[in-house]
Amino acid sequence: MLAPVSKKALPESLLRAVAAIEAGGAAGTGRGRLTTGFAPLDAALARAPHGQEGGLEKGSVHEFLGEAALSFLLTVLGAQSSLQAASQPGPLSLLWCVANNRRDRLYGPGLAQAGLDPGRCLIAACGDADEMLWAMEEGLRSGAVDAVVAAPAKPVSLSASRRLQLAAEEGGAVGLVLPRPYGAPPTDALLAPSAAASRWRIDPVARDAVGAAESWVALWRVSLLRRKGGLHRAGAKASEGGAGWLLGLDRRGRRVALDRETAPALGARS
């Protein structure tokens, strides 16, 4: 008869393998992560207690809701892209799946200023939701791009998100879904079931709420609503309407996490 083994007794390498299997990735391959560039966020996303580098897991799909999702994502992707630009794979290659009939179009100079290389961005102008899901799946599975960003008009259904997650696991790319309805995300979108690895809500924050407004480029209130196989510390609070993190990008390009003390006006908004 086997005695129950405490996790503490296991060697470090075995623990990592267990963690990788638990995460649902290919056994033991230990995919990399897309660092967000925000220290507390990366720490929360690191797989405790091993303290590997934190960030969004590659080979999985993440959902970003909220009005400021795009600008926040661009900051994250831009950070990763500049990080990679110097090294071997070069800047991030991206596939953007956008609706064909939208009047707001992606704009190269804006992407370039965020730190991306627009020359390595491919844009699939999709006619309807089905085409967009197909294009996204195709991009994730191909392994040709580092990330696939899709802006569907409606949230992705559970079965569709499962397909996307499988494709991402196969290809090793990061899938980023930004349902972009106009205005704040509706509650059912926040709570809808999904196979995505994580779901976030990103809201804009007026700079006046913080001191020294001039020194900020942008501020976001970031909450982690749910996360597969992870700790729900931050998520629990967020789903109750609380604030997750208050993150900002300052004029010198630094990514800063603010806390309640520096921004007392924050807690008021629900």
Next chain:
Amino acid sequence: MKAALDSAAGGARRIASLWFLSLATDRLERAQPALADRPLATYAESHNALLLTGVNRAAHLAGLTPGMSLANARAIEPDVVLKRAEPEADAALLRKLRDWCLRYTPWAALDGPDGLFLDVTGCAHLFAAPGGSDNSDEEALLQDMVERLNELGFSLRLALADTPLAAAALARFGPDPAIVQTEPLRRALAELPVQALRIQAGPAEDLRRVGLRLIGDILPLPRASLAARFGFDLAQRLDRALGDLADPISPDPFSAPYRVRLNFPDPIGLPEDIARAVDRLLARMTARLERDGKGCRKLELQAFRADGDMRRLTVGAARAARDPKHLARLFAERLAGLDPGFGIDAMVLSAPAVEDLAPVQEQAALKTDAQEGDPVGDPRLSLLADQLAARLGPRRVLRFTARDSHCPERACRLYPVMEADASSHAAPAWPAWLPPRPPLLLAPPEPLEVEGGSVPQGFRWRGRSHIIRRLEGPERLSPEWWLLKDRGQDAPSAMSARDYYRVEDQEGRRFWLYRETPATARPGGFFGGGDAAWRLHGLFQ
């Protein structure tokens, strides 16, 4: 002598020479039929003088000849229509005519600026009326050429002989009926002037001075003394004309179209069968492409159905490709839409657009960062673009290029990846010094109701009101007047001077607004006042 010639003719080649009398004017008349009835001539500058280079029939009848000066031509025929000669266009037309002549023989070659050689050995009977003799076969062949080419608007003379030089000589200097049948070659050549042998002006003048005007005059002379007196070239040309010296014609290598066909003993209809058939066609096609060092940009699949219908599928690739797996994936997206009906009898796969593609190890190619002539810069991205375009359509897969313009909507262009030529010119780099630009641009900019005067306090957009908390700007962008001049005020790119502001509302949403400055919004004048138009041009969120 005749017997010897006849026996030689048994194994001899038969060469047709086509001489287009007025290629330049024929080309112009074909483009503008109205010119046909009027005297028409082309001219070019030669030795500081404007000389006629080509005349049409009406001009010829009026007495104009090539080589005449323009002033003389106008004096003789005041109504003549004069056009500048375009030798390149004539040459291109002649090449097209050569390709057209491939209907008669695969051996067709250019002969100078206005002639063609066709090796029609053994071809004549294909065009003959049934039951005719050998001789009438060739007559029928030449008759067919003359009729068809006249129908197309070309005037020509042609001749058929055993050697190219003799045929060319007969076509240009032979008897007036343009169709010359020449079995006894020597007798036919004897009546032509020596210039028909295309000898240089010097020897021709020497011959004229000693009274040797016709080829018949020099034929009986001993070759050795002929060569000693008038040059080796003359003797050699005579031998070439008579067929004693080999005179090969070299047609351009005929490039067979990339086309493979698969016939099925029984019609097929199951999707798996169709996919397997496409795989086999692709394997044959890509093997050929690889052998020739080519890759295809476009593939067309024709499925001939048992009911006589034909279905066509076309796939495109962003860069030249010949990996059968990749091409099969492109087809896989489309085969579902192929209705086999009662079954497919045969399939033809053709590659209408091929490009040079260096033989590379595909695996190695995937690792290289950028490849020459690759529109996307990364081969893996190209492959993905192809797959997406196969379903979404070639105009739906796009990428960015920077453009050298400070007008925001002109500074960045989205163009289809499939349009490779757009990337052939080097795009400028993305400007690094710009004030912040939004990642989303509204096209076209949306009009806004703005509260407040020159410093706006708030605005309404899509039914929601936004209170402006922070305002950064203005950044003034002036119209690109050099474009206005070219395209006129109404052109979409015509832009009036704009003052751009980055604006943050009470919730922290950030917008990119601009105000068209009154000076250009109202042509009335700089202080003309009037309400400035505010527009929303971009979103930072």
